[in-house]
Protein backbone atom coordinates (compact mmCIF):
# COMPACT_ATOMS: atom_id res chain seq x y z
CA UNK A 361 0.00 0.00 0.00
CA UNK A 362 2.67 2.47 1.10
CA UNK A 363 4.87 1.79 -1.92
CA UNK A 364 2.05 2.82 -4.20
CA UNK A 365 1.03 5.80 -2.13
CA UNK A 366 4.44 7.54 -2.01
CA UNK A 367 5.11 7.91 -5.75
CA UNK A 368 1.55 8.97 -6.30
CA UNK A 369 1.90 11.72 -3.69
CA UNK A 370 5.02 12.98 -5.45
CA UNK A 371 3.24 12.93 -8.78
CA UNK A 372 0.25 14.80 -7.42
CA UNK A 373 1.59 18.38 -7.81
CA UNK A 374 2.69 17.56 -11.35
CA UNK A 375 -0.72 16.13 -12.21
CA UNK A 376 -2.42 19.12 -10.67
CA UNK A 377 -0.26 21.54 -12.64
CA UNK A 378 -1.00 19.59 -15.81
CA UNK A 379 -4.71 19.67 -15.08
CA UNK A 380 -4.64 23.42 -14.50
CA UNK A 381 -2.74 24.07 -17.74
CA UNK A 382 -5.19 21.89 -19.69
CA UNK A 383 -8.13 23.59 -18.03
CA UNK A 384 -6.81 27.04 -18.92
CA UNK A 385 -6.08 26.08 -22.55
CA UNK A 386 -9.46 24.44 -23.04
CA UNK A 387 -11.07 27.41 -21.32
CA UNK A 388 -9.31 29.86 -23.63
CA UNK A 389 -10.30 27.90 -26.72
CA UNK A 390 -13.86 27.72 -25.51
CA UNK A 391 -14.01 31.43 -24.65
CA UNK A 392 -12.55 32.25 -28.06
CA UNK A 393 -15.26 30.28 -29.77
CA UNK A 394 -17.96 32.08 -27.86
CA UNK A 395 -16.38 35.51 -28.38
CA UNK A 396 -16.09 34.89 -32.08
CA UNK A 397 -19.66 33.79 -32.22
CA UNK A 398 -21.10 36.58 -30.16
CA UNK A 399 -20.07 39.06 -32.88
CA UNK A 400 -22.69 37.42 -35.05
CA UNK A 401 -25.88 39.10 -33.87
CA UNK A 402 -28.54 38.85 -36.54
CA UNK A 403 -30.86 37.59 -33.84
CA UNK A 404 -32.08 39.53 -30.92
CA UNK A 405 -31.83 43.26 -30.59
CA UNK A 406 -29.10 45.19 -32.40
CA UNK A 407 -27.16 47.44 -30.08
CA UNK A 408 -28.49 50.86 -31.05
CA UNK A 409 -32.14 49.76 -31.03
CA UNK A 410 -31.95 49.49 -27.26
CA UNK A 411 -31.94 53.26 -26.83
CA UNK A 412 -35.41 54.29 -25.79
CA UNK A 413 -36.04 57.07 -28.28
CA UNK A 414 -35.12 56.19 -31.82
CA UNK A 415 -36.32 58.92 -34.13
CA UNK A 416 -36.86 56.55 -37.08
CA UNK A 417 -39.55 54.55 -35.33
CA UNK A 418 -41.19 57.47 -33.51
CA UNK A 419 -44.57 58.46 -34.86
CA UNK A 420 -45.57 62.03 -35.61
CA UNK A 421 -48.36 63.66 -33.61
CA UNK A 422 -50.61 63.42 -36.64
CA UNK A 423 -49.97 59.67 -37.02
CA UNK A 424 -50.72 59.11 -33.35
CA UNK A 425 -53.91 61.16 -33.63
CA UNK A 426 -55.07 59.11 -36.59
CA UNK A 427 -54.15 55.88 -34.87
CA UNK A 428 -56.07 56.83 -31.73
CA UNK A 429 -59.17 57.71 -33.79
CA UNK A 430 -58.97 54.37 -35.59
CA UNK A 431 -58.50 52.51 -32.34
CA UNK A 432 -61.43 54.29 -30.77
CA UNK A 433 -63.71 53.39 -33.66
CA UNK A 434 -62.45 49.80 -33.71
CA UNK A 435 -62.85 49.53 -29.96
CA UNK A 436 -66.49 50.59 -30.25
CA UNK A 437 -67.04 47.88 -32.84
CA UNK A 438 -65.46 45.02 -30.89
CA UNK A 439 -67.32 45.91 -27.71
CA UNK A 440 -70.59 45.93 -29.65
CA UNK A 441 -69.85 42.52 -31.21
CA UNK A 442 -69.74 40.77 -27.83
CA UNK A 443 -66.99 38.37 -28.88
CA UNK A 444 -63.89 40.57 -29.25
CA UNK A 445 -61.51 37.71 -30.04
CA UNK A 446 -63.30 37.20 -33.39
CA UNK A 447 -61.98 40.59 -34.47
CA UNK A 448 -58.37 39.61 -33.71
CA UNK A 449 -58.22 35.98 -34.78
CA UNK A 450 -56.15 35.92 -37.95
CA UNK A 451 -55.15 32.99 -40.11
CA UNK A 452 -52.86 33.76 -43.00
CA UNK A 453 -52.16 30.14 -43.84
CA UNK A 454 -54.48 29.01 -46.65
CA UNK A 455 -53.66 25.36 -45.86
CA UNK A 456 -54.80 25.66 -42.28
CA UNK A 457 -57.57 23.32 -41.16
CA UNK A 458 -59.02 22.63 -37.74
CA UNK A 459 -56.67 19.65 -37.50
CA UNK A 460 -53.40 21.02 -38.86
CA UNK A 461 -50.43 21.64 -36.62
CA UNK A 462 -48.79 25.05 -36.51
CA UNK A 463 -45.02 24.75 -36.95
CA UNK A 464 -43.16 27.36 -34.93
CA UNK A 465 -39.88 28.55 -36.39
CA UNK A 466 -37.54 29.94 -33.78
CA UNK A 467 -36.06 33.40 -34.07
CA UNK A 468 -33.08 32.63 -31.87
CA UNK A 469 -30.78 30.97 -34.39
CA UNK A 470 -30.02 31.01 -38.12
CA UNK A 471 -31.64 27.64 -38.73
CA UNK A 472 -34.95 28.41 -37.03
CA UNK A 473 -34.83 25.20 -35.06
CA UNK A 474 -35.23 24.46 -31.38
CA UNK A 475 -31.94 25.36 -29.63
CA UNK A 476 -30.50 23.21 -26.87
CA UNK A 477 -29.65 24.61 -23.47
CA UNK A 478 -26.50 23.26 -21.84
CA UNK A 479 -26.79 23.50 -18.07
CA UNK A 480 -23.17 22.52 -17.54
CA UNK A 481 -19.96 24.36 -17.13
CA UNK A 482 -17.08 22.20 -18.29
CA UNK A 483 -19.20 19.38 -16.94
CA UNK A 484 -18.75 15.69 -17.66
CA UNK A 485 -21.14 12.94 -16.65
CA UNK A 486 -23.58 15.48 -15.26
CA UNK A 487 -27.05 14.40 -14.23
CA UNK A 488 -30.01 15.08 -16.52
CA UNK A 489 -31.00 18.75 -16.42
CA UNK A 490 -34.43 19.52 -17.82
CA UNK A 491 -37.59 21.56 -17.42
CA UNK A 492 -35.64 24.79 -17.89
CA UNK A 493 -36.73 28.31 -17.01
CA UNK A 494 -34.93 31.08 -18.85
CA UNK A 495 -35.65 34.75 -18.08
CA UNK A 496 -33.96 37.73 -19.77
CA UNK A 497 -31.79 40.06 -17.71
CA UNK A 498 -32.55 43.75 -18.36
CA UNK A 499 -30.59 45.66 -21.05
CA UNK A 500 -26.97 46.21 -20.08
CA UNK A 501 -27.11 43.28 -17.68
CA UNK A 502 -24.32 40.87 -16.70
CA UNK A 503 -25.50 38.32 -19.26
CA UNK A 504 -28.43 38.04 -21.67
CA UNK A 505 -30.24 35.43 -19.57
CA UNK A 506 -30.78 33.85 -16.19
CA UNK A 507 -31.46 30.11 -16.36
CA UNK A 508 -32.72 27.56 -13.84
CA UNK A 509 -33.45 23.86 -14.36
CA UNK A 510 -34.41 20.71 -12.52
CA UNK A 511 -31.90 17.92 -12.07
CA UNK A 512 -32.62 14.45 -10.82
CA UNK A 513 -30.10 12.44 -8.88
CA UNK A 514 -30.58 8.70 -8.48
CA UNK A 515 -30.04 7.61 -4.88
CA UNK A 516 -30.29 3.87 -5.24
CA UNK A 517 -33.94 3.07 -5.90
CA UNK A 518 -35.05 6.58 -5.10
CA UNK A 519 -34.84 9.79 -7.10
CA UNK A 520 -34.04 13.13 -5.54
CA UNK A 521 -34.83 16.40 -7.31
CA UNK A 522 -32.68 19.51 -7.14
CA UNK A 523 -32.64 22.91 -8.81
CA UNK A 524 -29.57 24.39 -10.47
CA UNK A 525 -29.07 27.85 -11.95
CA UNK A 526 -26.54 30.03 -13.78
CA UNK A 527 -26.17 33.13 -15.94
CA UNK A 528 -26.48 32.21 -19.61
CA UNK A 529 -25.17 33.34 -22.98
CA UNK A 530 -25.22 32.05 -26.55
CA UNK A 531 -22.49 29.67 -27.62
CA UNK A 532 -21.81 26.92 -30.14
CA UNK A 533 -22.34 23.21 -29.85
CA UNK A 534 -19.16 21.16 -30.19
CA UNK A 535 -18.35 19.91 -33.66
CA UNK A 536 -21.59 20.71 -35.44
CA UNK A 537 -21.54 24.37 -34.41
CA UNK A 538 -25.22 24.95 -33.74
CA UNK A 539 -26.34 27.87 -31.64
CA UNK A 540 -26.95 26.79 -28.04
CA UNK A 541 -27.53 28.55 -24.75
CA UNK A 542 -24.78 27.80 -22.24
CA UNK A 543 -23.88 28.60 -18.64
CA UNK A 544 -21.58 31.57 -18.24
CA UNK A 545 -19.53 30.97 -15.11
CA UNK A 546 -20.41 28.44 -12.50
CA UNK A 547 -23.57 26.43 -12.09
CA UNK A 548 -25.04 26.60 -8.59
CA UNK A 549 -27.54 24.55 -6.66
CA UNK A 550 -30.50 26.33 -5.09
CA UNK A 551 -30.86 25.61 -1.37
CA UNK A 552 -34.52 24.67 -0.99
CA UNK A 553 -35.90 23.55 2.41
CA UNK A 554 -37.09 19.92 2.49
CA UNK A 555 -39.37 17.87 4.72
CA UNK A 556 -41.48 14.69 4.75
CA UNK A 557 -45.20 14.55 3.95
CA UNK A 558 -47.50 13.56 6.83
CA UNK A 559 -47.62 9.78 7.34
CA UNK A 560 -50.23 8.03 5.22
CA UNK A 561 -50.86 10.91 2.81
CA UNK A 562 -49.13 9.28 -0.18
CA UNK A 563 -51.51 6.41 -0.92
CA UNK A 564 -50.91 6.28 -4.67
CA UNK A 565 -47.07 6.13 -4.46
CA UNK A 566 -46.05 5.64 -0.79
CA UNK A 567 -42.37 6.35 -1.47
CA UNK A 568 -43.24 9.99 -2.26
CA UNK A 569 -43.76 10.56 1.47
CA UNK A 570 -40.01 10.76 1.96
CA UNK A 571 -38.23 14.03 1.07
CA UNK A 572 -38.35 14.30 -2.72
CA UNK A 573 -36.70 17.65 -3.18
CA UNK A 574 -38.10 20.47 -5.32
CA UNK A 575 -39.47 19.53 -8.75
CA UNK A 576 -41.02 21.19 -11.81
CA UNK A 577 -40.07 24.80 -11.12
CA UNK A 578 -41.83 27.62 -12.98
CA UNK A 579 -39.89 30.86 -12.81
CA UNK A 580 -41.64 33.97 -14.09
CA UNK A 581 -42.06 37.71 -13.55
CA UNK A 582 -45.11 39.13 -11.85
CA UNK A 583 -46.43 42.38 -13.40
CA UNK A 584 -44.41 44.29 -10.79
CA UNK A 585 -41.19 42.50 -11.76
CA UNK A 586 -40.93 40.09 -8.83
CA UNK A 587 -38.95 37.04 -10.03
CA UNK A 588 -41.22 34.33 -8.63
CA UNK A 589 -40.91 30.57 -8.57
CA UNK A 590 -43.72 28.06 -8.22
CA UNK A 591 -42.33 24.68 -7.26
CA UNK A 592 -43.65 21.32 -6.10
CA UNK A 593 -42.42 19.44 -3.05
CA UNK A 594 -43.71 17.41 -0.10
CA UNK A 595 -47.05 18.60 1.27
CA UNK A 596 -47.91 19.97 4.69
CA UNK A 597 -51.35 18.33 4.79
CA UNK A 598 -51.19 16.26 1.60
CA UNK A 599 -48.62 14.18 -0.28
CA UNK A 600 -47.18 16.69 -2.77
CA UNK A 601 -48.15 20.35 -2.93
CA UNK A 602 -47.39 23.58 -4.79
CA UNK A 603 -45.40 26.44 -3.27
CA UNK A 604 -44.36 29.94 -4.21
CA UNK A 605 -41.28 31.99 -3.28
CA UNK A 606 -39.61 35.19 -4.47
CA UNK A 607 -36.32 33.96 -5.97
CA UNK A 608 -34.52 37.04 -4.60
CA UNK A 609 -34.75 35.39 -1.15
CA UNK A 610 -32.73 32.41 -2.42
CA UNK A 611 -30.32 34.15 -4.81
CA UNK A 612 -29.06 37.27 -3.01
CA UNK A 613 -27.69 39.18 -6.03
CA UNK A 614 -30.63 38.39 -8.33
CA UNK A 615 -32.60 41.54 -7.46
CA UNK A 616 -29.65 43.71 -8.39
CA UNK A 617 -28.92 41.83 -11.60
CA UNK A 618 -32.61 41.94 -12.61
CA UNK A 619 -32.74 45.64 -11.56
CA UNK A 620 -35.73 44.99 -9.31
CA UNK A 621 -34.16 45.71 -5.89
CA UNK A 622 -36.78 48.41 -5.29
CA UNK A 623 -39.72 46.01 -5.71
CA UNK A 624 -40.93 44.82 -2.28
CA UNK A 625 -40.56 41.11 -1.56
CA UNK A 626 -43.91 39.50 -0.69
CA UNK A 627 -43.13 35.80 -0.68
CA UNK A 628 -40.14 35.59 1.64
CA UNK A 629 -40.29 31.86 2.26
CA UNK A 630 -41.56 28.74 0.55
CA UNK A 631 -45.30 29.44 0.87
CA UNK A 632 -47.99 26.88 0.10
CA UNK A 633 -50.41 28.15 -2.55
CA UNK A 634 -54.08 28.11 -1.53
CA UNK A 635 -56.82 25.74 -2.70
CA UNK A 636 -60.27 24.98 -1.29
CA UNK A 637 -59.29 21.31 -0.97
CA UNK A 638 -55.92 19.74 -1.73
CA UNK A 639 -55.64 16.64 -3.90
CA UNK A 640 -53.15 13.93 -2.95
CA UNK A 641 -50.62 15.07 -5.55
CA UNK A 642 -50.80 18.66 -6.80
CA UNK A 643 -48.76 19.70 -9.85
CA UNK A 644 -48.38 22.36 -12.52
CA UNK A 645 -50.34 25.23 -10.95
CA UNK A 646 -49.98 28.69 -12.46
CA UNK A 647 -50.71 32.26 -11.46
CA UNK A 648 -52.96 34.64 -13.37
CA UNK A 649 -52.97 38.40 -12.92
CA UNK A 650 -56.14 40.39 -13.57
CA UNK A 651 -56.27 43.96 -14.92
CA UNK A 652 -55.54 45.29 -11.43
CA UNK A 653 -52.50 42.98 -11.11
CA UNK A 654 -54.16 40.91 -8.37
CA UNK A 655 -52.74 37.37 -8.16
CA UNK A 656 -54.91 34.29 -8.66
CA UNK A 657 -53.84 30.67 -8.85
CA UNK A 658 -55.34 28.17 -11.30
CA UNK A 659 -55.21 24.57 -10.07
CA UNK A 660 -57.00 22.72 -12.84
CA UNK A 661 -58.10 23.35 -16.41
CA UNK A 662 -60.59 20.60 -17.12
CA UNK A 663 -62.67 21.08 -14.00
CA UNK A 664 -61.70 24.70 -13.73
CA UNK A 665 -60.50 25.71 -10.31
CA UNK A 666 -59.11 29.14 -9.41
CA UNK A 667 -58.51 30.87 -6.05
CA UNK A 668 -57.25 34.34 -5.15
CA UNK A 669 -53.75 34.38 -3.62
CA UNK A 670 -53.39 36.28 -0.35
CA UNK A 671 -50.67 38.88 -0.70
CA UNK A 672 -48.63 37.84 2.31
CA UNK A 673 -46.35 34.87 2.85
CA UNK A 674 -48.46 33.50 5.67
CA UNK A 675 -50.88 31.64 3.45
CA UNK A 676 -52.43 28.98 5.62
CA UNK A 677 -53.44 25.93 3.72
CA UNK A 678 -56.97 25.04 2.63
CA UNK A 679 -60.36 26.75 2.61
CA UNK A 680 -59.41 29.35 0.03
CA UNK A 681 -62.48 30.35 -1.97
CA UNK A 682 -62.68 28.66 -5.34
CA UNK A 683 -64.46 31.16 -7.52
CA UNK A 684 -65.00 29.13 -10.67
CA UNK A 685 -66.34 26.08 -8.83
CA UNK A 686 -67.95 23.49 -11.04
CA UNK A 687 -67.11 25.26 -14.30
CA UNK A 688 -65.84 22.84 -16.92
CA UNK A 689 -63.57 23.91 -19.73
CA UNK A 690 -65.46 24.70 -22.98
CA UNK A 691 -65.77 22.07 -25.75
CA UNK A 692 -63.12 23.81 -27.88
CA UNK A 693 -60.63 22.39 -25.37
CA UNK A 694 -62.37 19.34 -23.90
CA UNK A 695 -62.98 17.99 -27.43
CA UNK A 696 -59.22 17.65 -27.91
CA UNK A 697 -59.36 14.55 -25.72
CA UNK A 698 -59.73 11.24 -27.51
CA UNK A 699 -62.12 8.49 -26.52
CA UNK A 700 -60.30 5.16 -26.44
CA UNK A 701 -62.14 1.93 -26.97
CA UNK A 702 -59.55 -0.05 -25.01
CA UNK A 703 -60.50 -0.47 -21.39
CA UNK A 704 -56.83 -0.56 -20.44
CA UNK A 705 -55.89 1.92 -17.74
CA UNK A 706 -52.51 2.42 -19.39
CA UNK A 707 -53.98 3.83 -22.59
CA UNK A 708 -55.53 7.19 -21.92
CA UNK A 709 -55.11 10.93 -22.44
CA UNK A 710 -55.49 13.87 -20.06
CA UNK A 711 -55.43 17.63 -20.18
CA UNK A 712 -52.40 18.91 -18.26
CA UNK A 713 -51.58 22.44 -17.28
CA UNK A 714 -48.23 23.54 -18.63
CA UNK A 715 -46.71 26.97 -18.38
CA UNK A 716 -47.21 30.16 -16.43
CA UNK A 717 -49.33 32.93 -18.02
CA UNK A 718 -48.49 36.09 -19.99
CA UNK A 719 -50.65 39.10 -20.91
CA UNK A 720 -50.79 39.85 -24.66
CA UNK A 721 -52.32 42.80 -26.49
CA UNK A 722 -53.54 41.36 -29.80
CA UNK A 723 -52.50 44.30 -31.99
CA UNK A 724 -49.16 45.86 -32.83
CA UNK A 725 -47.43 48.49 -30.72
CA UNK A 726 -48.45 51.28 -30.07
CA UNK A 727 -52.05 50.06 -30.04
CA UNK A 728 -53.60 51.06 -26.72
CA UNK A 729 -54.12 47.99 -24.52
CA UNK A 730 -57.70 47.61 -23.26
CA UNK A 731 -59.62 44.71 -21.72
CA UNK A 732 -61.20 44.15 -25.15
CA UNK A 733 -58.00 43.65 -27.14
CA UNK A 734 -55.81 42.03 -24.49
CA UNK A 735 -55.85 38.42 -23.29
CA UNK A 736 -53.98 36.05 -21.00
CA UNK A 737 -52.24 33.08 -22.59
CA UNK A 738 -51.07 29.79 -21.12
CA UNK A 739 -49.72 26.70 -22.83
CA UNK A 740 -51.36 23.42 -21.85
CA UNK A 741 -50.75 19.83 -22.91
CA UNK A 742 -52.75 16.82 -23.91
CA UNK A 743 -50.78 14.00 -22.36
CA UNK A 744 -51.03 10.61 -24.06
CA UNK A 745 -50.08 7.50 -22.10
CA UNK A 746 -49.56 4.24 -23.87
CA UNK A 747 -47.95 1.68 -21.60
CA UNK A 748 -44.56 3.18 -20.73
CA UNK A 749 -44.63 5.71 -23.55
CA UNK A 750 -45.65 9.28 -22.79
CA UNK A 751 -46.34 11.84 -25.49
CA UNK A 752 -47.53 15.45 -25.35
CA UNK A 753 -49.33 17.70 -27.77
CA UNK A 754 -49.28 21.37 -26.83
CA UNK A 755 -51.75 24.22 -27.34
CA UNK A 756 -52.08 27.80 -26.15
CA UNK A 757 -55.25 28.67 -24.26
CA UNK A 758 -56.51 32.27 -24.48
CA UNK A 759 -58.40 33.69 -21.53
CA UNK A 760 -60.14 36.96 -20.81
CA UNK A 761 -57.76 39.36 -19.07
CA UNK A 762 -60.27 40.08 -16.26
CA UNK A 763 -61.37 37.65 -13.52
CA UNK A 764 -62.82 34.99 -13.73
CA UNK A 765 -60.60 34.58 -16.80
CA UNK A 766 -63.15 33.07 -19.15
CA UNK A 767 -61.59 30.70 -21.72
CA UNK A 768 -62.15 32.40 -25.08
CA UNK A 769 -59.87 30.60 -27.52
CA UNK A 770 -57.12 28.13 -28.23
CA UNK A 771 -54.53 27.43 -30.89
CA UNK A 772 -54.07 24.23 -32.83
CA UNK A 773 -51.32 21.74 -31.98
CA UNK A 774 -47.99 23.58 -31.88
CA UNK A 775 -44.83 21.88 -33.15
CA UNK A 776 -41.33 23.30 -32.79
CA UNK A 777 -39.22 23.16 -35.95
CA UNK A 778 -36.29 20.87 -35.16
CA UNK A 779 -38.25 18.56 -32.89
CA UNK A 780 -39.88 15.33 -33.93
CA UNK A 781 -42.76 13.26 -32.69
CA UNK A 782 -40.47 10.75 -31.00
CA UNK A 783 -39.25 13.41 -28.59
CA UNK A 784 -41.18 13.85 -25.35
CA UNK A 785 -41.46 17.61 -25.34
CA UNK A 786 -42.83 19.40 -22.31
CA UNK A 787 -43.05 23.19 -22.45
CA UNK A 788 -42.58 24.25 -18.87
CA UNK A 789 -42.59 28.03 -18.87
CA UNK A 790 -42.55 31.17 -20.99
CA UNK A 791 -41.36 34.75 -20.69
CA UNK A 792 -41.31 37.93 -22.75
CA UNK A 793 -37.88 38.67 -24.16
CA UNK A 794 -38.19 42.45 -24.44
CA UNK A 795 -34.49 42.89 -23.61
CA UNK A 796 -33.10 40.98 -26.55
CA UNK A 797 -35.86 40.98 -29.16
CA UNK A 798 -38.13 44.02 -28.77
CA UNK A 799 -38.07 46.20 -31.89
CA UNK A 800 -39.97 49.22 -30.57
CA UNK A 801 -39.48 51.85 -27.92
CA UNK A 802 -41.07 51.45 -24.49
CA UNK A 803 -44.68 52.48 -23.92
CA UNK A 804 -45.22 56.12 -23.12
CA UNK A 805 -48.53 57.16 -21.61
CA UNK A 806 -48.33 60.79 -22.63
CA UNK A 807 -47.31 60.01 -26.18
CA UNK A 808 -49.54 57.11 -27.12
CA UNK A 809 -52.61 57.93 -25.10
CA UNK A 810 -52.63 55.14 -22.64
CA UNK A 811 -54.85 55.31 -19.62
CA UNK A 812 -56.01 58.87 -20.20
CA UNK A 813 -57.52 57.96 -23.54
CA UNK A 814 -58.76 54.63 -22.29
CA UNK A 815 -60.67 56.48 -19.58
CA UNK A 816 -62.01 58.93 -22.14
CA UNK A 817 -63.17 56.04 -24.31
CA UNK A 818 -64.86 54.42 -21.34
CA UNK A 819 -66.43 57.74 -20.30
CA UNK A 820 -67.82 58.20 -23.73
CA UNK A 821 -69.15 54.65 -23.86
CA UNK A 822 -70.74 55.09 -20.44
CA UNK A 823 -72.23 58.39 -21.51
CA UNK A 824 -73.62 56.98 -24.73
CA UNK A 825 -75.06 54.05 -22.85
CA UNK A 826 -76.58 56.34 -20.24
CA UNK A 827 -77.97 58.61 -22.94
CA UNK A 828 -79.59 55.67 -24.64
CA UNK A 829 -81.22 54.71 -21.34
CA UNK A 830 -82.24 58.31 -20.75
CA UNK A 831 -83.77 58.49 -24.20
CA UNK A 832 -85.70 55.40 -23.34
CA UNK A 833 -86.78 56.61 -19.87
CA UNK A 834 -87.06 60.26 -20.66
CA UNK A 835 -84.90 60.62 -17.58
CA UNK A 836 -81.98 63.01 -17.12
CA UNK A 837 -79.29 61.51 -14.96
CA UNK A 838 -75.83 63.07 -15.02
CA UNK A 839 -73.19 60.59 -15.99
CA UNK A 840 -69.77 60.64 -14.43
CA UNK A 841 -67.02 58.20 -13.62
CA UNK A 842 -67.43 57.10 -10.07
CA UNK A 843 -63.73 57.12 -9.31
CA UNK A 844 -63.02 60.50 -10.85
CA UNK A 845 -64.78 63.74 -9.98
CA UNK A 846 -63.66 65.43 -13.18
CA UNK A 847 -62.81 69.07 -13.80
CA UNK A 848 -63.53 69.17 -17.50
CA UNK A 849 -66.82 67.34 -17.26
CA UNK A 850 -69.20 70.00 -18.53
CA UNK A 851 -67.20 70.84 -21.63
CA UNK A 852 -66.61 67.19 -22.49
CA UNK A 853 -70.32 66.40 -22.21
CA UNK A 854 -71.19 69.31 -24.46
CA UNK A 855 -68.76 68.05 -27.07
CA UNK A 856 -70.07 64.53 -26.83
CA UNK A 857 -73.63 65.78 -27.27
CA UNK A 858 -72.58 67.61 -30.41
CA UNK A 859 -70.66 64.59 -31.64
CA UNK A 860 -73.63 62.32 -31.28
CA UNK A 861 -75.75 64.29 -33.67
CA UNK A 862 -73.60 63.23 -36.61
CA UNK A 863 -71.66 60.22 -35.39
CA UNK A 864 -72.02 58.25 -38.61
CA UNK A 865 -70.56 60.85 -40.96
CA UNK A 866 -66.79 60.85 -41.56
CA UNK A 867 -64.91 63.78 -40.02
CA UNK A 868 -63.55 66.29 -42.49
CA UNK A 869 -62.46 69.24 -40.39
CA UNK A 870 -60.37 69.73 -37.26
CA UNK A 871 -63.45 71.00 -35.45
CA UNK A 872 -65.49 67.97 -36.29
CA UNK A 873 -62.68 65.68 -35.12
CA UNK A 874 -62.40 67.66 -31.90
CA UNK A 875 -66.12 67.38 -31.36
CA UNK A 876 -66.34 63.68 -32.01
CA UNK A 877 -63.12 62.71 -30.28
CA UNK A 878 -62.82 65.13 -27.37
CA UNK A 879 -60.14 63.03 -25.68
CA UNK A 880 -57.76 63.85 -28.52
CA UNK A 881 -57.73 67.50 -27.60
CA UNK A 882 -57.27 66.90 -23.94
CA UNK A 883 -53.58 67.70 -24.21
CA UNK A 884 -53.12 68.64 -20.58
CA UNK A 885 -54.53 65.30 -19.51
CA UNK A 886 -52.28 63.49 -21.95
CA UNK A 887 -49.00 65.25 -21.49
CA UNK A 888 -49.17 65.75 -17.75
CA UNK A 889 -50.94 62.49 -17.12
CA UNK A 890 -50.12 60.64 -13.94
CA UNK A 891 -52.25 57.75 -15.15
CA UNK A 892 -50.63 54.56 -16.20
CA UNK A 893 -52.39 52.02 -18.34
CA UNK A 894 -52.94 49.22 -15.82
CA UNK A 895 -52.36 46.52 -18.42
CA UNK A 896 -48.90 47.72 -19.46
CA UNK A 897 -45.64 46.75 -17.78
CA UNK A 898 -42.22 45.49 -18.87
CA UNK A 899 -42.55 42.02 -17.31
CA UNK A 900 -45.96 40.40 -17.76
CA UNK A 901 -47.25 42.32 -20.78
CA UNK A 902 -46.36 42.58 -24.45
CA UNK A 903 -47.85 43.33 -27.86
CA UNK A 904 -48.49 40.85 -30.66
CA UNK A 905 -45.24 41.96 -32.36
CA UNK A 906 -43.13 41.22 -29.26
CA UNK A 907 -41.20 37.99 -28.76
CA UNK A 908 -41.81 35.16 -26.30
CA UNK A 909 -39.30 32.65 -24.93
CA UNK A 910 -40.61 29.08 -24.68
CA UNK A 911 -38.65 26.90 -22.25
CA UNK A 912 -38.76 23.22 -23.12
CA UNK A 913 -37.99 19.97 -21.35
CA UNK A 914 -36.87 17.16 -23.69
CA UNK A 915 -37.33 13.46 -22.79
CA UNK A 916 -37.01 14.37 -19.07
CA UNK A 917 -33.27 14.57 -19.78
CA UNK A 918 -32.42 17.75 -21.62
CA UNK A 919 -33.42 21.37 -22.10
CA UNK A 920 -34.32 23.46 -25.13
CA UNK A 921 -35.40 27.01 -25.95
CA UNK A 922 -37.41 28.57 -28.76
CA UNK A 923 -38.11 32.27 -29.41
CA UNK A 924 -41.31 33.14 -31.30
CA UNK A 925 -43.28 36.26 -32.01
CA UNK A 926 -46.59 36.31 -30.15
CA UNK A 927 -48.26 36.69 -33.57
CA UNK A 928 -46.73 33.37 -34.74
CA UNK A 929 -47.81 31.64 -31.56
CA UNK A 930 -51.37 32.97 -31.79
CA UNK A 931 -52.00 32.49 -35.51
CA UNK A 932 -55.12 30.63 -36.61
CA UNK A 933 -56.75 30.69 -33.18
CA UNK A 934 -60.00 28.79 -32.68
CA UNK A 935 -62.53 31.06 -30.97
CA UNK A 936 -64.40 29.22 -28.19
CA UNK A 937 -68.11 29.87 -28.34
Ligand SMILES: *[C@@H]1O[C@H](CO)[C@@H](O)[C@H](O)[C@H]1NC(C)=O
Pocket residue numbers: 458459
Ligand atom coordinates in the same frame (compact mmCIF):
# COMPACT_ATOMS: atom_id res chain seq x y z
C1 LIG B 1 -62.77 19.51 -38.06
O1 LIG B 1 -63.85 19.87 -38.88
C2 LIG B 1 -64.50 18.75 -39.48
C3 LIG B 1 -65.53 19.30 -40.44
O2 LIG B 1 -66.27 20.33 -39.89
C4 LIG B 1 -65.12 17.89 -38.39
O3 LIG B 1 -65.74 16.76 -38.94
C5 LIG B 1 -64.01 17.44 -37.45
O4 LIG B 1 -64.56 16.72 -36.35
C6 LIG B 1 -63.24 18.64 -36.91
N1 LIG B 1 -62.11 18.19 -36.13
C7 LIG B 1 -61.78 18.70 -34.96
C8 LIG B 1 -60.57 18.17 -34.29
O5 LIG B 1 -62.42 19.61 -34.44
Ligand SMILES: *[C@@H]1O[C@H](CO)[C@@H](O)[C@H](O)[C@H]1NC(C)=O
Pocket residue numbers: 663665682685686
Ligand atom coordinates in the same frame (compact mmCIF):
# COMPACT_ATOMS: atom_id res chain seq x y z
C1 LIG C 1 -64.92 19.20 -9.98
O1 LIG C 1 -64.48 19.72 -8.73
C2 LIG C 1 -65.42 19.66 -7.70
C3 LIG C 1 -64.82 20.23 -6.44
O2 LIG C 1 -64.13 21.39 -6.69
C4 LIG C 1 -65.87 18.21 -7.47
O3 LIG C 1 -66.90 18.21 -6.52
C5 LIG C 1 -66.34 17.61 -8.78
O4 LIG C 1 -66.63 16.24 -8.58
C6 LIG C 1 -65.29 17.74 -9.86
N1 LIG C 1 -65.79 17.25 -11.12
C7 LIG C 1 -65.08 16.45 -11.91
C8 LIG C 1 -65.72 16.08 -13.21
O5 LIG C 1 -63.97 16.07 -11.63
Ligand SMILES: *[C@@H]1O[C@H](CO)[C@@H](O)[C@H](O)[C@H]1NC(C)=O
Pocket residue numbers: 439443444445731732733734735760761762768
Ligand atom coordinates in the same frame (compact mmCIF):
# COMPACT_ATOMS: atom_id res chain seq x y z
C1 LIG D 1 -63.34 40.29 -21.27
O1 LIG D 1 -64.46 40.42 -20.43
C2 LIG D 1 -64.94 41.75 -20.31
C3 LIG D 1 -66.04 41.74 -19.26
O2 LIG D 1 -66.99 40.80 -19.58
C4 LIG D 1 -65.41 42.23 -21.67
O3 LIG D 1 -65.87 43.56 -21.59
C5 LIG D 1 -64.24 42.16 -22.63
O4 LIG D 1 -64.65 42.56 -23.92
C6 LIG D 1 -63.68 40.76 -22.68
N1 LIG D 1 -62.47 40.73 -23.52
C7 LIG D 1 -62.28 39.85 -24.51
C8 LIG D 1 -60.98 39.95 -25.26
O5 LIG D 1 -63.08 38.98 -24.78
Ligand SMILES: *[C@@H]1O[C@H](CO)[C@@H](O)[C@H](O)[C@H]1NC(C)=O
Pocket residue numbers: 883884887888
Ligand atom coordinates in the same frame (compact mmCIF):
# COMPACT_ATOMS: atom_id res chain seq x y z
C1 LIG E 1 -47.51 70.20 -17.67
O1 LIG E 1 -46.45 70.16 -16.73
C2 LIG E 1 -45.37 71.00 -17.06
C3 LIG E 1 -44.24 70.73 -16.09
O2 LIG E 1 -44.73 70.51 -14.81
C4 LIG E 1 -45.83 72.46 -17.04
O3 LIG E 1 -44.77 73.33 -17.39
C5 LIG E 1 -46.95 72.64 -18.05
O4 LIG E 1 -47.48 73.95 -17.96
C6 LIG E 1 -48.07 71.63 -17.79
N1 LIG E 1 -49.01 71.70 -18.89
C7 LIG E 1 -50.32 71.83 -18.70
C8 LIG E 1 -51.13 71.93 -19.97
O5 LIG E 1 -50.84 71.86 -17.61
